[in-house]
Amino acid sequence: MRIVLAPMEGLADVYLRRLLTAQGGFDWVVSEFVRVGQRGYPDRVFYNICPELRHGGKTDCGTPIRVQLLGNDLEAMAENAQRAVQLGSYGIDINFGCPSKTVNRRQGGAIMLQEPESLYRVVNAVRATLPPEVTVSAKMRLGYDDMSLMLDNAQAIEAGGATEVTVHARTKLQGYAPPAHWDELARIQDVINIPLIANGDIWTVEDYHACVATSGTTDVMLGRGAVRCPDLASRIRQNKMTGAQWQSVRLLLNEFWHDIRKTLPERDCAGRLKQWVNHLRKVHPDAETLWHEIRTEKQCPKLDRLIEAA
Numbered sequence: 001m002r003i004v005l006a007p008m009e010g011l012a013d014v015y016l017r018r019l020l021t022a023q024g025g026f027d028w029v030v031s032e033f034v035r036v037g038q039r040g041y042p043d044r045v046f047y048n049i050c051p052e053l054r055h056g057g058k059t060d061c062g063t064p065i066r067v068q069l070l071g072n073d074l075e076a077m078a079e080n081a082q083r084a085v086q087l088g089s090y091g092i093d094i095n096f097g098c099p100s101k102t103v104n105r106r107q108g109g110a111i112m113l114q115e116p117e118s119l120y121r122v123v124n125a126v127r128a129t130l131p132p133e134v135t136v137s138a139k140m141r142l143g144y145d146d147m148s149l150m151l152d153n154a155q156a157i158e159a160g161g162a163t164e165v166t167v168h169a170r171t172k173l174q175g176y177a178p179p180a181h182w183d184e185l186a187r188i189q190d191v192i193n194i195p196l197i198a199n200g201d202i203w204t205v206e207d208y209h210a211c212v213a214t215s216g217t218t219d220v221m222l223g224r225g226a227v228r229c230p231d232l233a234s235r236i237r238q239n240k241m242t243g244a245q246w247q248s249v250r251l252l253l254n255e256f257w258h259d260i261r262k263t264l265p266e267r268d269c270a271g272r273l274k275q276w277v278n279h280l281r282k283v284h285p286d287a288e289t290l291w292h293e294i295r296t297e298k299q300c301p302k303l304d305r306l307i308e309a310a
C-alpha cells in the first residue's frame with residue numbers, strides 16, 4: 001500500500017503540506033504544478049512552488065516531495081525536469097489532468113488527453129533527460145470529454161517511460177462531480193504493466209476499502225479527503241474508522257495560522273485560513289461555527305482572537 005498526498009494548487013501549499021505530512025501515513029507528496037512555458041526557468045521558480053527543495057526535497061517531517069510539471073514543449077519540459085531533479089525533487093510528475101481553461105488553451109493539462117501521442121512525446125522527452133533511477137510519473141483523468149481514449153492514454157504514458165501513473169477517476173468534463181469512477185481504473189490497470197495509483201473521492205477509510213475492491217489497486221492518492229481529515233492517511237494504514245476530534249484538529253488549525261501569520265503578508269492570511277476552514281466545516285460542526293465567525297473578517301488581529309477561541 002502506498003499513499004500519496006495530491007497536488008492541489010493554491011490549497012496544498014508548503015504550509016498545509018508540512019502539517020498534513022506531519023500527521024503521518026504519506027509515502028510522498030506531489031507539489032502544485034509548475035507551468036512550463038519556456039526553457040531554463042531560474043531556480044527561484046522551483047523554490048517558490050516547492051520551498052521544500054531548500055531542505056533536501058522533503059517536508060519538515062521527512063516526506064519526499066515530487067515536483068509536478070505541466071506543459072507540452074518537449075525541450076522546455078525536459079530541461080526544467082532536469083533542473084528540478086538537480087535541486088532535489090524526488091522524481092518528476094507530469095500533469096495531464098488540469099481542467100483550467102487558460103492552461104488548456106495553451107494545449108497543456110487535460111486537453112492533451114485528446115491526443116495520446118502527445119502524452120507519449122512529453123513523457124518520453126522527460127524520461128530521456130533524467131537518470132534511469134529517477135522516477136517519472138504522470139497524472140491523468142479518464143479523458144477529456146469522454147473515456148474513449150482512456151486506455152490509449154495510459155498505454156502512451158507507459159510507453160513513454162513513466163514508472164507509475166495516477167488516475168483521477170473522472171473526465172475533464174465531469175469536473176469534480178461525484179461519483180469517481182473507480183471501476184474504470186481496473187480496466188486501465190489491465191492494459192498496463194506499471195503501477196496505477198487511484199485518485200478521486202476517497203474521503204474515509206471505508207472509501208479506501210471500496211476503492212481498492214473496485215479498482216484492484218492498493219495505491220491511492222488523497223486530495224480533499226486529507227484536507228478535511230488530516231489524519232486520513234494514517235488511519236487508512238491503521239484501519240481506524242473514527243477520525244480525530246475537533247479538539248486536535250483545531251490545534252493544527254492554530255499551528256497553521258501561526259505559521260502563515262509569521263510568513264505571509266497580512267493581506268494573504270485571511271484567504272488561506274478561510275479556504276481550509278471551508279473544507280474542515282464539511283466534517284466538523286465546530287468548524288462550521290468558526291466559519292460563520294471568520295467568513296467576512298479580513299483583519300488579522302481579529303482573526304488571531306477568533307482562532308485562539310475556536
Ligand SMILES: Cc1cc2nc3c(=O)[nH]c(=O)nc-3n(C[C@H](O)[C@H](O)[C@H](O)COP(=O)(O)O)c2cc1C
Nearest residue numbers: 006007008009011032033095168200201222223224
Ligand atoms: C484546489 C485544487 C487544486 C488542484 N491542483 C492540482 C494540481 O496542481 N495538479 C494536479 O495534478 N491536480 C490538481 N488537483 C486535482 C487533485 O490532485 C485531485 O486529482 C482531485 O482533487 C481529486 O482527488 P480528491 O477527490 O482526493 O480531492 C487539484 C484539486 C483541487 C481541489
